[in-house]
Amino acid sequence: MSKKVLKLLLFGFALGGLIAVYVHYQNPKPIQREDGSWQMPFNPFAKAKTGDWQSCPTTIRIGDESDTAVLNWKIARVDGEKVFRVVESEDGEGAAGVYSNATVPSIEEFLGGLEPNVIDEVKFERTTREVKGRAFPCVKVSFLVTTEDGDWIKVEKWMTKSVKGTGLAHATVNYMDFVYLDMELAGFGNGDDVEWGEKLDPARIKLASHGPRYREALETLGTLSRNSKPELHKLHESTRGLHRGEHTSDELVVDLKDGTTTEELMAFGKRHKIELRWESYEPSALRAALAITHVSADREEALKKELAADPLVESVEHNDFFSIPDQGGDVSFSESALGKRSIPEEEAGKPREGFPNDALFDRQWHLRMIHAPEAWKTSTGKGVIVGVIDTGVAYEKKKGMQLPDLAGTKFVEGYDFVSDDRIASDDHGHGSHCTGTIAQTTDNGRGCAGVAPGATIMPLKVLDRNGSGTAADVAAAIRYAADHGCKVMNLSLGGSGRSQVMANAVKYAFDKGCVVCCAAGNSGRGRVEYPAAYEGALAVSSVGPSGQRAFYSSYGDQVWVAGPGGDQSSKDEDGVLQNTIDPSGKGKSYYAWWQGTSMATPHVAGVAALVVERGVTNPKAVRDILAATAQKGGKTGQGWDKELGYGIVDAEAAVKAAGAPDRTAIVIVAGLVIVAFLIMRGRRDELTGGVLVLGSALGACGLGFFGLFPSLAFMHAFPEWGQGSPLFASAAIPFFVGLVSVPSKAARSFAVGLMLGSAAHMFSMAWYGYADVAWIPFHLDRAWLAANAAVLVIGSAMVVRLAKGKGVA
DSSP states (O other), rough: OOHHHHHHHHHHHHHHHEEEEHHHHOOOOEETTTTTTTEEOOOOOOOOBTTTEEEEEEEEEESSSTTTTEEEOOOOOOOOTTEEEEEEESSSOOOOEEEOOOOOOHHHHHHHSSSSEEEEEEEEEEEEEEEEEEEEEEEEEEEEEEOSSSSSEEEEEEEESSSOOOOOOEEEEEEETTTTEEOSSSSSSSSSSSSOSBOOOHHHHHSSOOOOOHHHHHTTHHHHHHHHGGGGHHHTTTTOOOOGGGOOEEEEHHHHHHTTOHHHHHHHHHOOOOOOEEEOOOOHHHHTTTTEEEEOTHHHHHHHHHHHHHHTTTEEEEEEEEEEEEETSSOOOOOHHHHTTTEGGGSSSOSSSSSSSTEEEEHHHHHHTTTTTHHHHOOTTTTTEEEESSSSBBSSSSSSSSSSGTTSEEEEEETTTTTTBBBOOOSSSSHHHHHHHHOOSSSSSSOOSSSSSSEOOOOOOOOTSSSSEEEHHHHHHHHHHHHTTEEEEEOBBBBOOHHHHHHHHHHHHHTTTTTTEOOSSSOOOOOOTTTTTTTOOOOOOOTTTSBBBBOOOOOOTTTTEEEEETTSSSOGGSSSEEEEOTTTTTEEEEEEEEOSHHHHHHHHHHHHHHHTTTTTHHHHHHHHHHHHOOOOOOOOOOOTTTTBBBOOOHHHHHHHHHHHHHHHHHHHHHHHHHHHHTTTTTTTTTHHHHHHHHHHHHHHHGGGTTOOOOTTTGGGGGGGGSSSOOOTSSSSHHHHHHHHHTTTTTHHHHHHHHHHHHHHHHHHHHTTTOOOTTTTTTGGGHHHHHHHHHHHHHHHHHHHHHHHHHHHH
């Protein structure tokens, strides 16, 4: 028999076998389940036929196990590409159905249909999932979805076969640790591995009413009658869509132990017979475990005592209101005031000559008062994240507007604690004005300049369109900023009452390495308002162009320094000029002169950002530098008083003082290099002098110390690149560079110089105590730096010895 005939026979046999298998599966015999129902066997070839349906048990839980609904989710193909989806109660007494398209999108299509900024933490892994006694090979897909409203949903899906065009085997959904859904399927999709079950009763397609059990289940989910919601639905509803402008005076904020779960919160509420909600569903706020409850005035004190005695409670207090300081303060927001205190956008686009070329810079007396342009030669605040905790910022177009003079300013994602939203847009103007003072886009030929134009802004909205907010929102925002990389915060807001929740938040931020700049208040009295009066806050009073305390500025024992906030007693142009939005709600951009400690505080926050960029990451050291370089009457070191603290901040002097470790490091590394050359005398094969010096300069002070490459990262000393990162402020990277550079003389010389320079800088930082190394306790920062510096000195000798031992040149 020829090979050709044999191949044809084998092919025919295989084809016949496949046809037989196909016919077998196309004519299956139904299988009776244990519960008496009938199921069609698994058919890998067939799509769902008209009238076939798949039953998917679904468990939905709100809060604890006592509020659980079990529903059957059934899917049936009934009309070409249309499917009919039925949801019924566990006992089948009630059901509802809906038509929809049969197409099941792939994961790629699903992810691609979402906005780029609302999906995160996407993970894939191959695994198996057992459903109805059968193990399905799956790809497990998990991701986090965040909606425009700030809601978050964690999803896990076990997908049969490949990821693209696949069916589901199992799915779980976690809605903000509050609603949980668990759905089990046997695969569902167009031609995928599908186990189709009972025949659909055509009468079910005509379902138009809800049975009693089905209605009860849906009420549990909060989708029906508002008048018959169970307790847990009330709790859930109170958290959604609540504008903080609707806060009432009968609220208590309960600070529970960090990490308290939603289940524990609800159990706590049942224990004390009260309804509570989380202050915010933002994850950082959830970890802080701040909850809100309402209480009548006659029961408030008794309830506070009762809750305070619960071991789960850290503190409980009235949820006080905080607002933009007034009493002669920032601005009258009437439309009649806009004309005489503002410059329209069309007049702000004619560049001036010189640096900076911002059209209105000559009218910004306040930036010249603190010598900001002189400081920009050394620092612009590049890479430093500043949290603006205010009315939001007009930095985007999706929900609000983007101010023209913030178009070149860098932003990171913030949060709107007023409406629980990721986009902290400004509907007032105050937050945008403060942001402009900190980091207005500078040298762009239009508008105004900012104190730290290279800084990155994190917008955090805690005040509504009326400039009002609550202590709980402010505290949550402070913790959020501290948890998300802020090194400086600006709080141009205040209230008269002390809040333990907010005091704890300020301490939390300070302990995490944040400089918390706060407005002293605009009462004109000798009493600093909160949060400026809290321990750890940097209280700022205000001066006008004369350098004297402004008439409205609060003062007192907590004032640390002063900033130019304006004094419009004589003329409007003596206020602080910045770009902001029209507060009348017309959505226009204009440039306004405003006055207040609200305007003084961002000047101090901006200078703090300049100092942090220089490597001074310890908030106490930043405060000390601002105090030591502040001026009164043009002179530093004039002592402290209740009105101006240590004086008016001076950006140029502060930045120079922050460079003290650089100057000291130059002396130390020069000595180390001289010692190295003396030891190496007569053996020049190991190192090249010029490259060694270059590496030493980069490690010790950065090339910016010599006026070189001011726009590049290596203008600063190498250990400062990470702004307190334990990786950069350690021996790890220079030592690794040294080890891998042994074979090359030029690379080895540069590496040894980098090691010696970095060691010198870390010795200097340890001496001055300027650095706050992340994850290292404050009291161990100096020891950490000194120990790593010693390792680098020893390591540099090891690198040279290795080169000599291997005989490399």
